[in-house]
Structure formats: C-alpha cells, structure tokens
Amino acid sequence: MQIFEWLKLKMKFTFKKNKKSAIKDNRVIDSSPIQDQEEKVNMLKVNASADHDNKNENDKKIVEQNLINKRLPKELIIRIFSYLDIVSLCRCAQVSKYWNILALDGSNLQHVDLFEFQRDVSENVIENIALRCNEFLRSIRLENCRSINDTSLKTLCIKCPNVELLNLKQCLKLTEKSFVNIGNNLQYLTSLNLESCNISDQGIKCIAKGCSRLQAIEISWCINISSDGLFNFADSCSNLRHIAAKGLTNMKNRVLAKIADNCPQLISLILNNCNSLTDDGIISIADNCQFLKHLCVSNCKHLTDASLIALGRNCHELCLFESSGCSNLSDNGFSALSKGCPNLMRIDLEECLQITNATIQNLANNCFKLRHLALSRCENITDDGIRLITNPTTGNLNETLQVLELDNCPLITDAALDQLSSCQNLMRLELYDCQLITKNGIKKFQSKFPQIKVHAYFAPTVASNHNRPIRSCSCKCCVIL
Structure with a gap:
C-alpha cells in the first residue's frame, strides 16, 4: 500500500514538472481533446497565412527584378530615349519621376524641333530647354515661334554655345540684340535661318565676325540689310555653300561678285525677286562657282541670254534652275544652258514669254x-x-x-x-x-x-440672258408684265 502511494505521488510530480517545462518552451499542454483540435486548426491558419505572405514577397521581388528600371542600367535607358522625338520624350517623362529625369536628360535633347508647337512656345519654354540641354544642344528649330524674345534667346545662346543649326524664321519679336548675341556666343554655328527677321547691318556684321564656320544662311525678305551689309557679310564668310536671299532689293551685282570671289564652293544660290541684279552678277557667279547645283533667279527681270550662256559654259553640275518671270530669256539662251548642263533635273520656265x-x-x-x-x-x-x-x-x-x-x-x-x-x-x-x-x-x-x-x-458656265424665260414680277402697288 505504501509502494502504491509512492508511485502515485511520483507520477503527479513528474506531470507538474513536464507542464512547467512545456510552458517555458511556449508549448501548451491541455488534456482536453477539443482544445487540442482547436489549437491545431489555429496553428494551420497561422502557417497558411505565413506561407501566403512569403509567396507575395517572393512574387513582388520577381516583378521588381523584371522591371526595366531594375534590369537595365540608366545609361542604356537614356540611350534608348535618345532615338525618340520630343513629343515621345515628353510622354515618357510623365511615367515616373525616375523616367522624367532620364527622358529629359540633356543628352537626349541634342536636336529640338518646336515648329509643331509654334503658338504654345513661350520665352519660358526656351529658357527651360536651354538650362536643361546646356552644351548638349546641337540644333534647334524655332520657326514661327513668335513669342520668343531677346531675353529667352540670350539665355539660349549663353547656355548652349555648341549649337550648329539655328532656325529663327519669322521670329518677329527678335531685335538686333539677339543677332549680336548669336554672333558673340555661337561660334560653332554652321546653318542659320533668319528669314523675315528684323535684322540690319549691325546684326549681320556680328554674325559674320563671330560665326566664321557658317555654311548655310537664309536671309530672305530681311529688307533692312543694306548693300554694304551684304557685301561685308560675303567678305567675312568664306565657307558659305548655301545662300537664300529672296526679295532683297539691296542685293547688287557687287555683292554677287564678292560672293563669287570668296565662296568658290557655293552649291545653292536662291535670288528670287532680287530686282536689282543684272547679267554681270550672274556671270560673276558662273565664272567662279563651278560646283553650283541650284540656282533660282525667278522674277529677276533684267537678266538676258548672256546669263544663261555663262551658266552653260561653266556650271556643268547645275541640276535645278528656276527663271520664272524672266521674260527676256529666249531659245538661244536655253539652247546654251541645256547643252552645257546635261544634269538638269528640274527647270522652271514659267512666263518666259519668248521661248x-x-x-x-x-x-x-x-x-x-x-x-x-x-x-x-x-x-x-x-x-x-x-x-x-x-x-x-x-x-x-x-x-x-x-x-x-x-x-x-x-x-x-x-x-x-x-x-x-x-x-x-x-x-x-x-x-x-x-x-x-x-x-x-x-x-x-x-x-x-x-x-x-x-x-x-474649268470656269462654270453662265446661262445667257437670251435663254432665260420671261417671267412676271409683282409688287404690292402694281403688276409689271
């Protein structure tokens, strides 16, 4: 009996000891089978939730690893953006802050054409482009962007000194200050379009002095440039290959003679509506500019067959010739031109009344x-x-x-x-x-x-009065038969 009591106390003591150990190890021991079942269900739920969270974390990591921002270095993304036009770049810049930085990186804005946004381009837009592009900018077209003023163009000239092509056609708010800034800052300029701008002798002089690399100039309808201004410009720019000077009444023969002497590599010469020119000027060009390919003299009404004969004698590379409205030209002149210029691809003889x-x-x-x-x-x-x-x-x-x-x-x-x-x-x-x-x-x-x-x-046919039927007309006071 004493042995039995001793075993009973021993088992009770062992159970209490194991229970304390289980509590210490965060294990719950309950003799109830219902509680055990609930505990197992709860544990399964906790484990399932943990597995789901781990799976989401892994999926998120996989997605992040597959993002273009993570897979490609920023240098490569910038290079990809460099093949997009400015509209596409602006759309990419709206995707995220990171893409905004990369898309509008200065290296992607080497060539900017804002012709399609003429009315929306303000001076602030030009200043922002200048500040963002800096020395990366190589060409910018601002044709018909009439809100541009001297201040914004000054910022552009100072911040972007490596510009090689600049189109300011019909930017009517620009004054002489802008053209002086162009001459003082854009020494690498090779192509400049100033058509219809308010430039005069001072501006053209600064450009001629500071832009010695200039190869193409468009000064059509810049009527404020005098004959002396044109002469000095031709004397300073010896690398010119393309000259467009339509509508310049101050374009004299001596200016063409200077161009001929100083620019023997001339390829294209546009002189439409230069009414002061005569055969002497064209003969000077023909005698010295033997690589000439494009010549337009429409409405230069004083030209005669002597000009055509000189061109046929020397300019064998000529492929485009326009002489619309030159009524003094005849079959004899065009005979010499066609024989001496076999490479002609386009010829405009409109209103050459004698041919x-x-x-x-x-x-x-x-x-x-x-x-x-x-x-x-x-x-x-x-x-x-x-x-x-x-x-x-x-x-x-x-x-x-x-x-x-x-x-x-x-x-x-x-x-x-x-x-x-x-x-x-x-x-x-x-x-x-x-x-x-x-x-x-x-x-x-x-x-x-x-x-x-x-x-x-075909003009619309008008019915003859003789064929119209006679009809009566009436008014309130009488009847007219």
Whole structure:
C-alpha cells in the first residue's frame, strides 16, 4: 500500500514538472481533446497565412527584378530615349519621376524641333530647354515661334554655345540684340535661318565676325540689310555653300561678285525677286562657282541670254534652275544652258514669254535626267512641243519626266494629252486655264491613266440672258408684265 502511494505521488510530480517545462518552451499542454483540435486548426491558419505572405514577397521581388528600371542600367535607358522625338520624350517623362529625369536628360535633347508647337512656345519654354540641354544642344528649330524674345534667346545662346543649326524664321519679336548675341556666343554655328527677321547691318556684321564656320544662311525678305551689309557679310564668310536671299532689293551685282570671289564652293544660290541684279552678277557667279547645283533667279527681270550662256559654259553640275518671270530669256539662251548642263533635273520656265518649241527640243536632246518641267504661261508652246517630249527619237524625256506644268498655255489642245500617253513615269500634270483643253479630253486621259494626278480648272458656265424665260414680277402697288 505504501509502494502504491509512492508511485502515485511520483507520477503527479513528474506531470507538474513536464507542464512547467512545456510552458517555458511556449508549448501548451491541455488534456482536453477539443482544445487540442482547436489549437491545431489555429496553428494551420497561422502557417497558411505565413506561407501566403512569403509567396507575395517572393512574387513582388520577381516583378521588381523584371522591371526595366531594375534590369537595365540608366545609361542604356537614356540611350534608348535618345532615338525618340520630343513629343515621345515628353510622354515618357510623365511615367515616373525616375523616367522624367532620364527622358529629359540633356543628352537626349541634342536636336529640338518646336515648329509643331509654334503658338504654345513661350520665352519660358526656351529658357527651360536651354538650362536643361546646356552644351548638349546641337540644333534647334524655332520657326514661327513668335513669342520668343531677346531675353529667352540670350539665355539660349549663353547656355548652349555648341549649337550648329539655328532656325529663327519669322521670329518677329527678335531685335538686333539677339543677332549680336548669336554672333558673340555661337561660334560653332554652321546653318542659320533668319528669314523675315528684323535684322540690319549691325546684326549681320556680328554674325559674320563671330560665326566664321557658317555654311548655310537664309536671309530672305530681311529688307533692312543694306548693300554694304551684304557685301561685308560675303567678305567675312568664306565657307558659305548655301545662300537664300529672296526679295532683297539691296542685293547688287557687287555683292554677287564678292560672293563669287570668296565662296568658290557655293552649291545653292536662291535670288528670287532680287530686282536689282543684272547679267554681270550672274556671270560673276558662273565664272567662279563651278560646283553650283541650284540656282533660282525667278522674277529677276533684267537678266538676258548672256546669263544663261555663262551658266552653260561653266556650271556643268547645275541640276535645278528656276527663271520664272524672266521674260527676256529666249531659245538661244536655253539652247546654251541645256547643252552645257546635261544634269538638269528640274527647270522652271514659267512666263518666259519668248521661248518656243525649240527650247523643248534642246532640253529633250541634252537633258536626259529631267524630271520636272514647268512651261506655264509660255504662250508659244504648241502640241508639236509636247510631241518632242514624248518622241523617243529626240531623247528620253518620255522615260524620265514625272511632273509637267502647262498652266495657261493657250495653244495646247486635247491632242497633247494623247501624246503624253507615252510618258511612262508621269505622276502629275498641271492644266489650269488651258482654253483648248476640254473636259472630255481630260476624262479620257484619266480613264486610261488613273495613276496620274491631273489638275485642271474649268470656269462654270453662265446661262445667257437670251435663254432665260420671261417671267412676271409683282409688287404690292402694281403688276409689271
């Protein structure tokens, strides 16, 4: 009996000891089976929740690792952005703060064209671009951005000294201060467009002095530049290859002579509406600028065949020639031009009133690359002249010609349309106000050659008074029969 009591006390003592140890080890011992079951369920829930959290953490880490920001170094992202235009860059900059920094990095803004945003471009926009781009900026086009003023352009010139191309066409708020800043700061400038700007002799002088690398200049309709200003500019810039000076009444022969002496590498010369020029100026260019490819002298009304003869004698690389409105030019001059300039691809003879079919024959016989021929208002051109274009025995214009302009040619008839059917590559035909061309003739031509764009105009027919029926008119006070 004593042994039994001793064993009972021993078991009780062992149970209490194990319970204390379990509590110490954060284990709960309960003799109740229901409590054990609940405990197991709770433990399973806790474990499931922990597993779910761990899985979400792992998935989040995998997603973050696959993000372009994590996978690619910022240098590579910037390089990718460099292939986008400014609109796409601005859209990318709105994705996140990180992309905003990379997309608008100065290295991505080397070439900025704001022509599409003309009215929305304020002086603050230009200043922000200048501050962000700094020395990275190479070209900026601000054509028709009329809100730009001297202050914003000064910031641009100072902060972006490496600009090589600058287009300020019709930026009318700019004054002489801006052009002085261009000359003082943009020494690497090679192309400058100042068309219709308010620049005068002081500004052009500073640009000539400070921008010695200039190769292309556009000063059309800058009427405040005097003949002396143009002369000094031509004397200072010896690297010029492209000059556009339309509408400059102060463009004199001596200016062209200086350009010819100082710029022998000249390729393109645009002189439309320079009414003061005569043959002497063009002859100077022809004698010295033998690499000339583009020459436009439309509405230089004092030019004669002497200019054409000089060009044919020396400028064998000429491929574009425009002489619209030069009514003193004749077949003799164009004969010399076509023989000496076989590479002509485009020639505009609109309103050269003296030329006849002989000019067309010379072009067909000598200019085998001619693609664009303008004969508008040439009143002596007839159907026989068109036949010379299409006749393979006189040349290959029937194979090369793509555009033919015959507006206001009163002697052209529907027969000319039949002749043009042999022009294999003709793409556009201008027939405005050709009195002897009929609607039926054009419809017939278009039905055969739907790929050719034909532009024509026919005045609406007005009913004759003799054909109108007599009708009575009435008013409140009387009746008029």
